[in-house]
Amino acid sequence: MIKYIDEYRDTKLCLSLAERIRAISKKPLNIMEVCGGHTMSIRKNGIQKMVGKHIKFISGPGCPVCVTAISDIDKAIKLAENKNTVICTFGDLFNVPGSISSLAKERASGADVRVVYSAHDALEFSKIEPSRRFVFLGIGFETTAPTVAASILEAAKENVDNYFVLALNKTMPGALRAVLDDKDSKVNALILPGHVSAITGLGMYSFLKDDLKISGCVSGFEPADMLSAVYILVEAHEAGRVILENAYRRAVKDEGNTKALGIMNEVFEPCHVEWRGIGMIPGSGLKIKNKYEKFDADKNFNVTVTRSKENKACLCGEILRGAKTPADCKLFGKACTPENPMGACMVSSEGTCAAWFRYSE
Amino acid sequence: MDNITLAHGSGGKLTHEMIGGIFFKYFKNEMLERAEDAAVFAIKGKRIAFTTDSFVVKPIFFPGGDIGKLAVCGTVNDLAVVGATPKYISCAFIIEEGFSFSDLEKIVKSMADWAKDAGLKIVTGDTKVVGRGEADGIFINTSGIGVFEKDVKLGAEKIKPGDKVILTGNIADHGLAVLGKRKGLEFESEIVSDVAPLNKMLLELTKKVGGVKFMRDPTRGGVATTLNEITEGRKFGILIEEKNIPVSENARAACEILGLEPLYVANEGKAIIVVSSKNEKKALSSLRKNKYGKYAVTVGTVTKNNPGKVCLLTAYGTVRIVDMLSGEQLPRIC
Structure with missing residues (x-):
């Protein structure tokens, strides 16, 4: 038995939770699952079919690869063209199409692009090969930002001068507000991210309850986690209450991980940043502070990209805002497949379109 | 796409497209096209x-x-x-x-x-x-x-709804054993590749048990891709049951950590066997006598529903489609 996983996949437990949800669910309820990992779990386990007809899941903006602006992808590709430069990236970003190329295609034409599992791996490469320059593509939310920051602190401590980070990390609250403020938004409740919340804690979500009057519940990624969170949200919705709950206590403390937050805040500061499909969101990006600018790829490489264009028929933007689903997209499953993706939502393994395609019903 | 990428070597969809689009196009003959x-x-x-x-x-x-x-x-x-x-x-x-x-x-x-x-x-x-x-x-x-010692003729065209799909043992070990030793990705595990010669076990099966329709070893692209190769363009589908798919605890844990799905990870000592339901039990007991088939188990059934598709019945009673491997999962595993 794999501890902390199997308990939360227990068939009997899940079926009984689903039954309890169906028993109390009377009013229509649109739940946005913010995180791409949640979308995958819903599709993989068929959770939409288990919870009954009144509940509709809407995928949110929580797939880091999907919300990375196309101009940032182009920038990463441009960096790969630099001589003596190695690009280190999470696997998810590898196949994402920019305006004209992708990192996978650049590697096929000779660029040195390496898939790593953490920023630390990239830093290790740079120590082993001191004559080459290594750029780590720092994407992700609050979950990965502390590890990227830690790699910069380690590089500073050890005086590594061939390690750089293209800082593309984003933070969650601004994006949630942007999505929920949208006039098209049909969202009544949120399943809040598990891993992001493990770092940040619950405090940053208080605006949901206080300002927007929308319920939120932090959830893990196994079917029993998700069904428990849905139950809590349905119960509150039926009773007309607005709540902010944590249903993922084995990983998430209400106050978050203060040590990780400390490391993150030492290296990064908020900045305005463009989200794919949503647009510019003030204060929702993380840039490297001046104190650590020698590790900032933006400042140490001369890369400019012309403004990049999206495919007009691609609905990734609307899908990321929860306004449309992949079923509404003319390209989905036809012109746009994981082999030949038109938009980021089809590329990332946690993208809504990829989840719908991979786990079709 | 102008150049070949690693995904073309994954054994998944792009490999099939390349084979069909270039090799079959020029080498075209009926023997090759049986694929x-x-x-x-x-x-x-x-x-x-x-x-x-x-x-x-x-x-x-x-x-x-x-x-x-x-x-x-x-x-x-x-x-x-x-x-x-x-x-x-x-x-x-x-x-x-x-x-x-x-x-x-x-x-x-x-x-x-x-x-x-x-x-x-x-x-x-x-x-x-x-x-x-x-x-x-x-x-x-x-x-x-x-x-051929006995005049066995196997082929996907012999498969009929109601036939059973047998897997000869735990999946995903080869891909994970190789990956676990790869630079930059070493993980502590006892996962050992399943690479093994299956000829004696399969010969015994086809000699002694009737009703064997089709066999294939699920290497690159894993069990999911091989099952899709079997159903592709056919008038039948295959329904597999999640709870019956054999994966060792170690392999399952490694897949969780790496974000891989066992169904898509390569094997080098396993076979998928389609057999008539009448001969299912006999086939299982024949396979289980061999050391490479000790954990042989029925994982699914050939269905009239969803022709051309592979479906999976989850542990929660919901059904979803299992597609062929997309993109590049693990390069150079064989």
Whole structure:
């Protein structure tokens, strides 16, 4: 038995939770699952079919690869063209199409692009090969930002001068507000991210309850986690209450991980940043502070990209805002497949379109 | 797409597109287009199976095997799954300048040992050496010829709704064993590759048990991709049950950590067997007598519903489609 996983996949437990949800669910309820990992779990386990007809899941903006602006992808590709430069990236970003190329295609034409599992791996490469320059593509939310920051602190401590980070990390609250403020938004409740919340804690979500009057519940990624969170949200919705709950206590403390937050805040500061499909969101990006600018790829490489264009028929933007689903997209499953993706939502393994395609019903 | 990417070598969708779009286009003939693991044809009335495979695994030594064992077993299994008994194989080596003699000897000895174990001879070969950086260590190609001891004729066209789908044991071990030793990704585990010659087990099965319709070894692209190859363009579908799919605890844990799905991870010592429901039990007991089939289990059924598709019944009673591998999961695992 794999501890902390199997308990939360227990068939009997899940079926009984689903039954309890169906028993109390009377009013229509649109739940946005913010995180791409949640979308995958819903599709993989068929959770939409288990919870009954009144509940509709809407995928949110929580797939880091999907919300990375196309101009940032182009920038990463441009960096790969630099001589003596190695690009280190999470696997998810590898196949994402920019305006004209992708990192996978650049590697096929000779660029040195390496898939790593953490920023630390990239830093290790740079120590082993001191004559080459290594750029780590720092994407992700609050979950990965502390590890990227830690790699910069380690590089500073050890005086590594061939390690750089293209800082593309984003933070969650601004994006949630942007999505929920949208006039098209049909969202009544949120399943809040598990891993992001493990770092940040619950405090940053208080605006949901206080300002927007929308319920939120932090959830893990196994079917029993998700069904428990849905139950809590349905119960509150039926009773007309607005709540902010944590249903993922084995990983998430209400106050978050203060040590990780400390490391993150030492290296990064908020900045305005463009989200794919949503647009510019003030204060929702993380840039490297001046104190650590020698590790900032933006400042140490001369890369400019012309403004990049999206495919007009691609609905990734609307899908990321929860306004449309992949079923509404003319390209989905036809012109746009994981082999030949038109938009980021089809590329990332946690993208809504990829989840719908991979786990079709 | 102008250039070949690693995803074209994944064994998944892009590999199939490349094979169809270029190789089949020019090599077009009815034997090739059956797209089976080995071609079967008759010379002077005697049926023969013929296959070839190249091996580029990295690292060349991994828990449970090495590139030499893989090169023998890979070709043996491609012959065995069409119902043939492997007899003779060839080997061709492409070696990079600077490769060590002691490693070469280890690999060649391993090939000899496993050829003996499988009961066949390595009868011809070739060696090329290329400059440093022009290959990566060593690449091996093997081709093999097999004969038919009994006149077994297998083929996906024989499959009918109601037939059972058997898997000969735990999945995903090979891909994970190789990945676990890869630079930059080492993880603590006891996962050992399943690479093994399946010819004796499969010969025993086809000799003693009737109703065997089709066999294939789920290598690159994993069980999900192989099942899709079976259903593709056919008038039947396959429904597999999540709870019956055999995965070891270690492999499952490694897949969780790496974000991989066992159904898409490569195997080198497993077979998927489609058998009539009448002969299911007999087939299982025949397989379980062999050390490579001890954990053989029925994982699914051939269905009239969802023709051309592979579906999975989850532990929660919901059904979803299982597609072929998309993109590149793990390069150079065989």
